[in-house]
Amino acid sequence: MGSAEKAFLPIRPPATTFNDDPHAVLSPAEQKMYDEVLGHLTRTTPVYTIPNIEKGELTEDEKFWISRECILRYLRASKWKVSNAIHRLEGTLKWRREYGIYDVVSAQHVEPEAVTGKAVIYGYDVAGKPAFYMIPSRQNTDEATRQIQFTVWMLERCVDLMEPGVETLALLINFADKAKNPSVSTALSVLSILQNHYPERLGLALVINVPFLVNAFFKIVMPFVDPITRNKVKFNPKIFEDGFFKTDMVMKEWGGSRNFEYVHEKYWPDFVSTCEKRVKTWKDNWKVLGSKVGISEWDYKKGNAFAGPSVIQEKETKKEDKKVEDMKKAEDTDEAAEVDGVAPTDSAVTLSDTMVASQPPVEPTSNGYSPTADPPTPPSPVEKKEEHHHEHHTGPADIPSTAQPTAGGHSVTAVSGAGAVAGSAGGGSTINNDSGPGPSGDAGGDSGAGGGDAGGGDAGGD
Numbered sequence: 001m002g003s004a005e006k007a008f009l010p011i012r013p014p015a016t017t018f019n020d021d022p023h024a025v026l027s028p029a030e031q032k033m034y035d036e037v038l039g040h041l042t043r044t045t046p047v048y049t050i051p052n053i054e055k056g057e058l059t060e061d062e063k064f065w066i067s068r069e070c071i072l073r074y075l076r077a078s079k080w081k082v083s084n085a086i087h088r089l090e091g092t093l094k095w096r097r098e099y100g101i102y103d104v105v106s107a108q109h110v111e112p113e114a115v116t117g118k119a120v121i122y123g124y125d126v127a128g129k130p131a132f133y134m135i136p137s138r139q140n141t142d143e144a145t146r147q148i149q150f151t152v153w154m155l156e157r158c159v160d161l162m163e164p165g166v167e168t169l170a171l172l173i174n175f176a177d178k179a180k181n182p183s184v185s186t187a188l189s190v191l192s193i194l195q196n197h198y199p200e201r202l203g204l205a206l207v208i209n210v211p212f213l214v215n216a217f218f219k220i221v222m223p224f225v226d227p228i229t230r231n232k233v234k235f236n237p238k239i240f241e242d243g244f245f246k247t248d249m250v251m252k253e254w255g256g257s258r259n260f261e262y263v264h265e266k267y268w269p270d271f272v273s274t275c276e277k278r279v280k281t282w283k284d285n286w287k288v289l290g291s292k293v294g295i296s297e298w299d300y301k302k303g304n305a306f307a308g309p310s311v312i313q314e315k316e317t318k319k320e321d322k323k324v325e326d327m328k329k330a331e332d333t334d335e336a337a338e339v340d341g342v343a344p345t346d347s348a349v350t351l352s353d354t355m356v357a358s359q360p361p362v363e364p365t366s367n368g369y370s371p372t373a374d375p376p377t378p379p380s381p382v383e384k385k386e387e388h389h390h391e392h393h394t395g396p397a398d399i400p401s402t403a404q405p406t407a408g409g410h411s412v413t414a415v416s417g418a419g420a421v422a423g424s425a426g427g428g429s430t431i432n433n434d435s436g437p438g439p440s441g442d443a444g445g446d447s448g449a450g451g452g453d454a455g456g457g458d459a460g461g462d
Contacts, residue, residue, distance in 0.1 A: 005259060006259050006260075006261050007258055007259060007260045007261070008260070008261060008262075008263050008266040008267060009266060009267060009270050009271075010121060010122055010267060010270060010271045010274065011122060011123050011124070011249065011258075012274070013124060013128070013130070013161050013162075013163050014124055014128060014163070015163065016128055016163035016164045016165050016166060017126075017127055017128050017165070017166075018164060018165030018166075021164075021165065021296065021298040022165050023068070023069060023072055023296075023298070024298075026072075029080075030075075030080070033075055033080055033082050033085075034068075034071060034072065034075065036082045037071050037074075037075065037082060037085055037086055037089070038071060038293070038294045040086055041058075041066060041071075041086075041089075041293050041294075042292070042293050042294065050062075050090060050093045050094055050097070051090055051094075052094070053094050053097065053098075058093075058293070059102075060291065061102045062093060062096070062097070063291065063292060063293050064283055064286055064291075065096070066089070066093075066293045066294065067294065067295060067296060067297045067300075068294050068295065068296040068297065069167060069296065069297045069298070070089075070297075071085075071089070071294065073167065073199050073200035073201075074088055074089045074092075074199060074200075076199070076200055077199030077200055088196065088199070091196065091197075092196070092197045095193075095196070095197055096197070099152070101152070101156065104149075105149045105152060105153050105156075106153075107153070107272045109146075109149065109153075110146065110149055110150040110153045111268065112141065112146070113140070113141055113146055113147060113149075113150035114150065114264065114268060115140065115264045116138040116139075116140040116262070116264075117135065117138055117262030117264070117267070118134070118135050118136070118137075118138035118139055118140065119132070119133065119134055119135070119150065119151070119154050120132075120133045120135070120262060120267070121133070121154065121157060121158060121161060121271070122251060122258070122260055123245070123249035123250055123251070123256075123258065124170075124249055125170045125203075125204060125244055125245050125249070126243060126244065126245060126246060127166070127203070128162070128163050128165075128166045129162075129166060129168050129169050129170040129203045129204060130158045130161040130162060130169050130170065131169075131170045131172055131245070131249065131250070132154065132155075132158055132169050132170065132171050132172065133172045133173075133174070133251065134171070134172070134173045134174070135174055135177075136173075136174075136175060137175075137176065137177035137178055144185065144186045144189070147186060148186065148189055148190055148193070151190055152193065155169075155194070155198060155201070157271070157275050158201075159201075160275040160278050160279055161274075161275065161278070163301065164297070164298050164301040164302055165298060167200065167201070167203075167297075168200070168201055168202060168203030168204075169201060169202065169203060169204075170203055170204040170205075170206070170244070170245075171202065171204065171205040171206065172206045172208075172254065173205070173206070173207045173208070174208050174209055174253060174254070175207070175208070175209045175210055175211050175214060176208070176209035176253075202232060203232065204232050204234075204244060205232055205233045205234070206234050206237050206239060206244065207233065207234070207235050207236070208235075208236050208237075208254070209236075210235060210236075218235075239254065239255070240255065282300050282301055283300075285299070285300040285301070285302070286300040
Protein backbone atom coordinates (compact mmCIF):
# COMPACT_ATOMS: atom_id res chain seq x y z
CA MET A 1 0.00 0.00 0.00
CA GLY A 2 1.47 3.36 -0.97
CA SER A 3 1.92 6.15 1.54
CA ALA A 4 -0.65 8.31 -0.30
CA GLU A 5 -3.45 5.78 0.18
CA LYS A 6 -5.05 6.04 3.58
CA ALA A 7 -5.76 2.94 5.67
CA PHE A 8 -8.46 2.78 8.32
CA LEU A 9 -8.78 -0.93 9.16
CA PRO A 10 -6.44 -3.22 11.13
CA ILE A 11 -4.11 -5.53 9.20
CA ARG A 12 -5.02 -9.21 9.25
CA PRO A 13 -2.47 -11.50 10.92
CA PRO A 14 0.09 -12.93 8.48
CA ALA A 15 0.60 -16.70 8.26
CA THR A 16 2.71 -18.08 11.08
CA THR A 17 6.45 -18.19 10.52
CA PHE A 18 6.67 -21.49 12.44
CA ASN A 19 6.61 -24.75 10.50
CA ASP A 20 6.39 -26.85 13.66
CA ASP A 21 5.23 -26.33 17.22
CA PRO A 22 8.18 -24.58 18.93
CA HIS A 23 7.31 -26.23 22.25
CA ALA A 24 6.55 -29.71 20.93
CA VAL A 25 9.58 -31.28 22.63
CA LEU A 26 10.52 -30.78 26.27
CA SER A 27 13.47 -32.20 28.13
CA PRO A 28 12.67 -35.05 30.55
CA ALA A 29 13.07 -32.66 33.51
CA GLU A 30 10.81 -30.04 31.93
CA GLN A 31 8.20 -32.66 31.05
CA LYS A 32 8.17 -33.92 34.64
CA MET A 33 7.61 -30.43 36.00
CA TYR A 34 4.93 -29.72 33.41
CA ASP A 35 3.14 -32.95 34.33
CA GLU A 36 3.20 -31.98 38.02
CA VAL A 37 1.49 -28.66 37.34
CA LEU A 38 -1.00 -30.24 34.93
CA GLY A 39 -1.78 -33.01 37.41
CA HIS A 40 -2.47 -30.46 40.14
CA LEU A 41 -4.90 -28.49 37.95
CA THR A 42 -6.74 -31.57 36.65
CA ARG A 43 -7.02 -33.68 39.78
CA THR A 44 -10.35 -35.42 40.32
CA THR A 45 -10.05 -36.59 43.94
CA PRO A 46 -11.02 -34.12 45.19
CA VAL A 47 -12.01 -32.17 42.08
CA TYR A 48 -9.69 -29.20 41.55
CA THR A 49 -11.02 -25.79 42.60
CA ILE A 50 -9.36 -22.38 42.63
CA PRO A 51 -8.21 -21.78 46.22
CA ASN A 52 -9.90 -19.22 48.44
CA ILE A 53 -12.72 -18.37 46.06
CA GLU A 54 -16.42 -19.15 46.16
CA LYS A 55 -17.55 -21.66 43.53
CA GLY A 56 -13.95 -22.37 42.59
CA GLU A 57 -14.65 -25.04 39.97
CA LEU A 58 -13.02 -24.11 36.68
CA THR A 59 -15.34 -22.63 34.06
CA GLU A 60 -15.10 -23.44 30.37
CA ASP A 61 -13.34 -20.12 29.69
CA GLU A 62 -10.81 -20.82 32.43
CA LYS A 63 -10.08 -24.31 31.14
CA PHE A 64 -9.59 -22.87 27.65
CA TRP A 65 -7.17 -20.27 29.05
CA ILE A 66 -5.04 -22.91 30.82
CA SER A 67 -3.41 -24.26 27.67
CA ARG A 68 -0.25 -26.32 27.49
CA GLU A 69 1.66 -23.20 26.47
CA CYS A 70 0.10 -21.22 29.33
CA ILE A 71 1.42 -23.70 31.88
CA LEU A 72 4.86 -23.59 30.24
CA ARG A 73 4.86 -19.78 30.34
CA TYR A 74 4.24 -19.81 34.07
CA LEU A 75 6.92 -22.45 34.60
CA ARG A 76 9.47 -20.38 32.69
CA ALA A 77 8.42 -17.24 34.55
CA SER A 78 8.89 -19.10 37.85
CA LYS A 79 12.30 -20.41 36.80
CA TRP A 80 10.85 -23.92 36.60
CA LYS A 81 9.93 -24.13 40.26
CA VAL A 82 6.70 -26.09 40.32
CA SER A 83 5.26 -24.73 43.57
CA ASN A 84 5.87 -21.14 42.47
CA ALA A 85 4.35 -21.76 39.05
CA ILE A 86 1.22 -23.25 40.63
CA HIS A 87 0.98 -20.38 43.12
CA ARG A 88 1.26 -17.75 40.40
CA LEU A 89 -1.10 -19.53 38.05
CA GLU A 90 -3.76 -19.87 40.73
CA GLY A 91 -3.28 -16.23 41.65
CA THR A 92 -3.96 -15.27 38.04
CA LEU A 93 -7.02 -17.53 37.83
CA LYS A 94 -8.46 -15.80 40.88
CA TRP A 95 -7.54 -12.34 39.59
CA ARG A 96 -9.02 -12.94 36.12
CA ARG A 97 -12.33 -13.97 37.65
CA GLU A 98 -12.48 -11.15 40.21
CA TYR A 99 -11.27 -8.50 37.75
CA GLY A 100 -13.97 -9.48 35.29
CA ILE A 101 -11.87 -10.55 32.31
CA TYR A 102 -14.72 -12.72 31.00
CA ASP A 103 -17.61 -10.33 31.62
CA VAL A 104 -16.96 -6.86 33.08
CA VAL A 105 -13.93 -5.87 31.01
CA SER A 106 -15.70 -5.98 27.67
CA ALA A 107 -15.37 -4.08 24.40
CA GLN A 108 -18.45 -2.04 25.26
CA HIS A 109 -17.11 -1.17 28.71
CA VAL A 110 -13.68 0.07 27.56
CA GLU A 111 -14.74 1.68 24.27
CA PRO A 112 -14.76 5.26 25.66
CA GLU A 113 -11.01 4.86 26.21
CA ALA A 114 -10.47 3.85 22.59
CA VAL A 115 -12.11 6.67 20.65
CA THR A 116 -8.93 8.72 20.10
CA GLY A 117 -6.69 5.81 19.14
CA LYS A 118 -4.29 6.27 22.05
CA ALA A 119 -3.73 2.52 21.98
CA VAL A 120 -3.90 0.67 18.66
CA ILE A 121 -2.92 -2.80 17.45
CA TYR A 122 -1.73 -2.42 13.88
CA GLY A 123 0.58 -4.66 11.87
CA TYR A 124 3.06 -7.36 12.88
CA ASP A 125 6.82 -7.64 13.15
CA VAL A 126 8.87 -10.04 11.01
CA ALA A 127 8.22 -12.89 13.45
CA GLY A 128 4.46 -12.31 13.52
CA LYS A 129 4.21 -10.49 16.86
CA PRO A 130 1.21 -8.11 16.96
CA ALA A 131 2.36 -4.48 17.04
CA PHE A 132 0.81 -2.68 20.00
CA TYR A 133 1.15 1.10 19.54
CA MET A 134 0.86 3.42 22.54
CA ILE A 135 0.46 7.14 21.85
CA PRO A 136 0.29 9.03 25.17
CA SER A 137 -0.44 12.38 23.51
CA ARG A 138 -3.92 11.11 22.58
CA GLN A 139 -5.01 10.73 26.20
CA ASN A 140 -8.72 11.53 26.46
CA THR A 141 -9.89 10.43 29.94
CA ASP A 142 -9.11 10.90 33.62
CA GLU A 143 -10.65 7.74 35.07
CA ALA A 144 -7.67 5.64 36.14
CA THR A 145 -9.68 2.47 36.78
CA ARG A 146 -11.08 2.23 33.29
CA GLN A 147 -7.76 3.30 31.76
CA ILE A 148 -6.15 0.27 33.36
CA GLN A 149 -9.03 -1.97 32.29
CA PHE A 150 -8.55 -0.76 28.73
CA THR A 151 -4.87 -1.68 28.90
CA VAL A 152 -5.75 -5.19 30.06
CA TRP A 153 -8.44 -5.56 27.39
CA MET A 154 -6.00 -4.54 24.65
CA LEU A 155 -3.42 -7.02 25.88
CA GLU A 156 -6.03 -9.76 25.67
CA ARG A 157 -6.72 -8.73 22.07
CA CYS A 158 -3.01 -8.95 21.27
CA VAL A 159 -3.21 -12.58 22.40
CA ASP A 160 -6.26 -13.09 20.14
CA LEU A 161 -4.18 -11.96 17.15
CA MET A 162 -1.25 -14.30 17.75
CA GLU A 163 -0.91 -17.01 15.12
CA PRO A 164 0.22 -20.57 15.99
CA GLY A 165 3.64 -20.53 17.63
CA VAL A 166 3.52 -16.79 18.41
CA GLU A 167 3.24 -15.99 22.12
CA THR A 168 4.62 -12.47 22.42
CA LEU A 169 3.85 -8.96 21.25
CA ALA A 170 5.86 -6.01 20.00
CA LEU A 171 5.32 -2.81 21.98
CA LEU A 172 5.86 0.54 20.23
CA ILE A 173 5.69 3.69 22.35
CA ASN A 174 5.86 7.18 20.85
CA PHE A 175 6.19 9.97 23.40
CA ALA A 176 6.00 12.75 20.78
CA ASP A 177 3.49 15.61 20.64
CA LYS A 178 3.66 16.69 24.26
CA ALA A 179 2.52 13.52 25.95
CA LYS A 180 1.08 14.03 29.43
CA ASN A 181 3.26 13.41 32.45
CA PRO A 182 2.85 9.93 33.91
CA SER A 183 0.66 9.21 36.93
CA VAL A 184 2.72 7.20 39.39
CA SER A 185 -0.29 5.47 40.98
CA THR A 186 -1.70 4.35 37.62
CA ALA A 187 1.72 3.21 36.46
CA LEU A 188 2.26 1.13 39.59
CA SER A 189 -1.19 -0.45 39.32
CA VAL A 190 -0.55 -1.44 35.72
CA LEU A 191 2.89 -2.76 36.62
CA SER A 192 1.51 -4.93 39.41
CA ILE A 193 -1.16 -6.47 37.19
CA LEU A 194 1.06 -7.14 34.24
CA GLN A 195 4.11 -8.54 35.97
CA ASN A 196 1.99 -10.98 37.96
CA HIS A 197 -0.66 -12.01 35.46
CA TYR A 198 0.87 -11.71 31.98
CA PRO A 199 4.24 -13.49 32.14
CA GLU A 200 6.25 -14.25 29.03
CA ARG A 201 4.30 -11.90 26.77
CA LEU A 202 6.80 -9.21 25.76
CA GLY A 203 8.93 -10.00 22.75
CA LEU A 204 10.11 -6.51 21.85
CA ALA A 205 9.73 -2.94 23.16
CA LEU A 206 10.58 0.02 20.93
CA VAL A 207 10.52 3.56 22.36
CA ILE A 208 10.93 6.86 20.49
CA ASN A 209 10.83 10.57 21.36
CA VAL A 210 11.50 9.94 25.04
CA PRO A 211 10.89 13.10 27.16
CA PHE A 212 13.19 14.17 29.97
CA LEU A 213 11.16 12.76 32.86
CA VAL A 214 10.62 9.42 31.20
CA ASN A 215 14.28 9.24 30.22
CA ALA A 216 15.25 9.85 33.85
CA PHE A 217 12.90 7.08 34.92
CA PHE A 218 14.50 4.64 32.51
CA LYS A 219 17.98 5.52 33.76
CA ILE A 220 16.92 4.59 37.26
CA VAL A 221 15.19 1.36 36.28
CA MET A 222 17.44 -0.15 33.60
CA PRO A 223 20.36 -1.14 35.86
CA PHE A 224 17.99 -3.50 37.70
CA VAL A 225 16.73 -5.19 34.54
CA ASP A 226 18.21 -8.55 33.65
CA PRO A 227 20.23 -8.62 30.42
CA ILE A 228 17.76 -10.77 28.47
CA THR A 229 14.89 -8.38 28.99
CA ARG A 230 17.10 -5.32 28.67
CA ASN A 231 18.05 -6.42 25.18
CA LYS A 232 14.38 -6.37 24.15
CA VAL A 233 14.04 -2.65 24.89
CA LYS A 234 15.32 -0.33 22.16
CA PHE A 235 15.41 3.46 22.39
CA ASN A 236 15.08 5.41 19.14
CA PRO A 237 15.68 2.22 17.11
CA LYS A 238 16.14 1.81 13.38
CA ILE A 239 13.34 -0.67 13.13
CA PHE A 240 13.81 -1.53 9.44
CA GLU A 241 17.61 -1.54 9.28
CA ASP A 242 17.73 -3.65 12.44
CA GLY A 243 15.31 -6.15 10.92
CA PHE A 244 12.42 -5.76 13.37
CA PHE A 245 9.73 -4.77 10.87
CA LYS A 246 9.03 -4.47 7.17
CA THR A 247 7.85 -1.07 5.98
CA ASP A 248 4.44 -2.29 4.84
CA MET A 249 3.58 -3.31 8.41
CA VAL A 250 4.37 0.01 10.09
CA MET A 251 2.63 3.37 10.44
CA LYS A 252 4.17 6.37 8.71
CA GLU A 253 4.90 8.03 12.10
CA TRP A 254 7.46 5.30 12.60
CA GLY A 255 8.81 5.56 9.05
CA GLY A 256 6.61 2.86 7.55
CA SER A 257 4.62 2.95 4.33
CA ARG A 258 1.18 2.60 5.97
CA ASN A 259 -0.69 5.88 5.96
CA PHE A 260 -2.92 4.73 8.80
CA GLU A 261 -5.48 7.11 10.22
CA TYR A 262 -7.44 6.12 13.29
CA VAL A 263 -11.14 6.66 12.67
CA HIS A 264 -12.91 4.96 15.53
CA GLU A 265 -16.13 4.20 13.67
CA LYS A 266 -14.16 2.31 11.01
CA TYR A 267 -11.38 0.64 13.00
CA TRP A 268 -13.17 -0.44 16.18
CA PRO A 269 -16.04 -2.61 14.82
CA ASP A 270 -13.71 -4.45 12.43
CA PHE A 271 -11.07 -4.96 15.11
CA VAL A 272 -13.51 -6.30 17.71
CA SER A 273 -15.25 -8.58 15.19
CA THR A 274 -11.97 -10.03 13.93
CA CYS A 275 -10.83 -10.95 17.45
CA GLU A 276 -14.18 -12.47 18.38
CA LYS A 277 -14.28 -14.64 15.25
CA ARG A 278 -10.78 -15.94 15.82
CA VAL A 279 -11.45 -16.89 19.43
CA LYS A 280 -14.72 -18.59 18.51
CA THR A 281 -12.99 -20.74 15.89
CA TRP A 282 -10.20 -21.66 18.30
CA LYS A 283 -12.67 -22.56 21.01
CA ASP A 284 -14.64 -24.74 18.58
CA ASN A 285 -11.40 -26.57 17.74
CA TRP A 286 -10.57 -26.84 21.44
CA LYS A 287 -13.91 -28.51 22.10
CA VAL A 288 -13.26 -31.06 19.33
CA LEU A 289 -9.92 -31.81 21.00
CA GLY A 290 -11.59 -32.55 24.32
CA SER A 291 -12.28 -29.15 25.96
CA LYS A 292 -9.82 -29.88 28.77
CA VAL A 293 -7.09 -28.09 30.66
CA GLY A 294 -3.71 -28.41 28.93
CA ILE A 295 -4.77 -28.58 25.28
CA SER A 296 -2.09 -27.09 23.06
CA GLU A 297 -2.61 -23.65 21.53
CA TRP A 298 -0.70 -24.90 18.51
CA ASP A 299 -3.31 -27.60 17.98
CA TYR A 300 -6.45 -25.54 18.39
CA LYS A 301 -5.11 -22.59 16.39
CA LYS A 302 -4.46 -24.62 13.28
CA GLY A 303 -8.05 -24.14 12.08
CA ASN A 304 -9.37 -21.39 9.83
CA ALA A 305 -8.82 -18.16 11.74
CA PHE A 306 -11.77 -16.21 10.38
CA ALA A 307 -14.74 -18.25 9.19
CA GLY A 308 -16.06 -21.59 8.09
CA PRO A 309 -15.65 -25.06 9.63
CA SER A 310 -12.40 -25.71 11.41
CA VAL A 311 -9.73 -27.87 9.85
CA ILE A 312 -9.88 -30.16 12.86
CA GLN A 313 -13.62 -30.64 12.51
CA GLU A 314 -13.19 -31.32 8.79
CA LYS A 315 -10.65 -34.02 9.59
CA GLU A 316 -13.00 -35.60 12.11
CA THR A 317 -15.82 -35.57 9.55
CA LYS A 318 -13.61 -37.17 6.91
CA LYS A 319 -12.64 -39.92 9.35
CA GLU A 320 -16.28 -40.66 10.08
CA ASP A 321 -17.09 -40.69 6.36
CA LYS A 322 -14.23 -43.13 5.77
CA LYS A 323 -15.61 -45.43 8.47
CA VAL A 324 -19.06 -45.44 6.89
CA GLU A 325 -17.54 -46.11 3.48
CA ASP A 326 -15.51 -49.05 4.81
CA MET A 327 -18.52 -50.52 6.55
CA LYS A 328 -20.60 -50.17 3.36
CA LYS A 329 -17.90 -51.98 1.39
CA ALA A 330 -17.93 -54.75 3.99
CA GLU A 331 -21.69 -55.11 3.69
CA ASP A 332 -21.42 -55.24 -0.10
CA THR A 333 -18.80 -57.97 0.21
CA ASP A 334 -21.11 -59.99 2.48
CA GLU A 335 -24.02 -59.66 0.07
CA ALA A 336 -21.88 -60.70 -2.88
CA ALA A 337 -20.63 -63.73 -0.97
CA GLU A 338 -24.17 -64.82 -0.11
CA VAL A 339 -25.26 -64.50 -3.74
CA ASP A 340 -22.36 -66.70 -4.79
CA GLY A 341 -23.24 -69.24 -2.07
CA VAL A 342 -20.09 -68.52 -0.12
CA ALA A 343 -20.26 -67.68 3.57
CA PRO A 344 -18.75 -64.34 4.52
CA THR A 345 -15.29 -64.50 5.98
CA ASP A 346 -14.75 -63.80 9.65
CA SER A 347 -12.89 -60.60 8.84
CA ALA A 348 -15.77 -59.30 6.74
CA VAL A 349 -18.40 -60.24 9.30
CA THR A 350 -16.58 -58.56 12.18
CA LEU A 351 -15.17 -55.51 10.38
CA SER A 352 -17.31 -52.95 12.18
CA ASP A 353 -16.73 -54.69 15.51
CA THR A 354 -13.00 -54.73 14.85
CA MET A 355 -13.07 -51.01 14.08
CA VAL A 356 -14.83 -50.28 17.35
CA ALA A 357 -12.57 -52.59 19.35
CA SER A 358 -9.48 -51.03 17.83
CA GLN A 359 -10.24 -47.61 19.28
CA PRO A 360 -7.74 -46.65 21.99
CA PRO A 361 -9.08 -45.85 25.45
CA VAL A 362 -9.40 -42.12 26.15
CA GLU A 363 -6.58 -41.40 28.54
CA PRO A 364 -4.83 -38.12 29.32
CA THR A 365 -1.61 -37.67 27.36
CA SER A 366 1.53 -35.96 28.51
CA ASN A 367 0.33 -32.89 26.63
CA GLY A 368 -2.58 -32.65 29.02
CA TYR A 369 -5.57 -33.66 26.93
CA SER A 370 -7.26 -36.82 25.74
CA PRO A 371 -7.17 -38.01 22.15
CA THR A 372 -10.39 -38.31 20.18
CA ALA A 373 -12.02 -41.71 19.75
CA ASP A 374 -10.55 -42.20 16.31
CA PRO A 375 -7.55 -44.46 15.66
CA PRO A 376 -4.19 -42.85 16.47
CA THR A 377 -2.73 -40.79 13.68
CA PRO A 378 0.81 -41.45 12.39
CA PRO A 379 3.65 -39.65 14.13
CA SER A 380 3.98 -36.02 13.11
CA PRO A 381 7.17 -34.55 11.68
CA VAL A 382 7.74 -32.97 15.07
CA GLU A 383 7.70 -36.35 16.82
CA LYS A 384 9.98 -37.86 14.24
CA LYS A 385 12.45 -35.08 14.82
CA GLU A 386 12.24 -35.31 18.58
CA GLU A 387 15.71 -36.78 19.07
CA HIS A 388 17.19 -34.01 16.99
CA HIS A 389 15.52 -31.39 19.16
CA HIS A 390 16.98 -32.96 22.29
CA GLU A 391 20.50 -32.65 20.93
CA HIS A 392 20.18 -28.86 21.17
CA HIS A 393 17.89 -28.56 24.17
CA THR A 394 18.98 -26.94 27.39
CA GLY A 395 17.62 -28.32 30.63
CA PRO A 396 16.48 -26.42 33.71
CA ALA A 397 19.80 -26.77 35.48
CA ASP A 398 21.87 -25.50 32.56
CA ILE A 399 20.96 -21.82 32.56
CA PRO A 400 21.54 -19.73 35.67
CA SER A 401 19.16 -17.00 36.73
CA THR A 402 20.30 -13.54 35.77
CA ALA A 403 17.46 -11.50 37.27
CA GLN A 404 18.64 -8.87 39.71
CA PRO A 405 16.20 -8.35 42.58
CA THR A 406 15.34 -4.94 43.90
CA ALA A 407 15.24 -4.10 47.56
CA GLY A 408 11.65 -5.37 47.66
CA GLY A 409 12.69 -8.81 46.52
CA HIS A 410 11.35 -8.56 42.97
CA SER A 411 13.12 -7.92 39.72
CA VAL A 412 12.31 -4.71 37.89
CA THR A 413 11.91 -4.99 34.14
CA ALA A 414 12.29 -2.82 31.14
CA VAL A 415 8.72 -3.12 30.06
CA SER A 416 7.65 -2.29 33.56
CA GLY A 417 9.16 1.12 32.96
CA ALA A 418 8.08 1.46 29.34
CA GLY A 419 4.59 0.13 29.81
CA ALA A 420 3.81 1.81 33.11
CA VAL A 421 4.98 5.22 31.93
CA ALA A 422 3.15 4.91 28.64
CA GLY A 423 0.05 3.70 30.40
CA SER A 424 -0.29 6.64 32.70
CA ALA A 425 0.77 9.10 30.06
CA GLY A 426 -1.40 7.55 27.41
CA GLY A 427 -4.45 6.45 29.26
CA GLY A 428 -3.09 3.35 30.93
CA SER A 429 -2.35 1.50 27.73
CA THR A 430 0.61 -0.50 28.91
CA ILE A 431 2.38 -3.81 28.76
CA ASN A 432 5.12 -5.14 30.98
CA ASN A 433 7.63 -7.90 30.85
CA ASP A 434 8.53 -9.61 34.08
CA SER A 435 9.86 -13.11 33.63
CA GLY A 436 13.05 -14.69 34.68
CA PRO A 437 15.07 -16.79 32.27
CA GLY A 438 13.71 -20.31 32.01
CA PRO A 439 15.56 -23.52 31.50
CA SER A 440 14.86 -23.57 27.83
CA GLY A 441 14.59 -20.78 25.31
CA ASP A 442 11.13 -19.81 24.06
CA ALA A 443 10.84 -19.39 20.32
CA GLY A 444 9.16 -16.07 20.96
CA GLY A 445 12.13 -14.86 23.00
CA ASP A 446 10.15 -14.29 26.14
CA SER A 447 12.42 -14.81 29.12
CA GLY A 448 13.11 -11.74 31.19
CA ALA A 449 13.60 -10.33 34.63
CA GLY A 450 11.38 -11.49 37.45
CA GLY A 451 8.24 -9.94 38.86
CA GLY A 452 6.82 -10.63 42.29
CA ASP A 453 4.55 -13.40 43.44
CA ALA A 454 2.34 -12.95 46.43
CA GLY A 455 3.94 -15.84 48.24
CA GLY A 456 7.35 -14.24 48.24
CA GLY A 457 8.93 -16.97 46.12
CA ASP A 458 10.82 -16.56 42.89
CA ALA A 459 8.59 -14.86 40.38
CA GLY A 460 8.85 -13.63 36.92
CA GLY A 461 7.16 -13.13 33.66
CA ASP A 462 8.41 -11.24 30.77
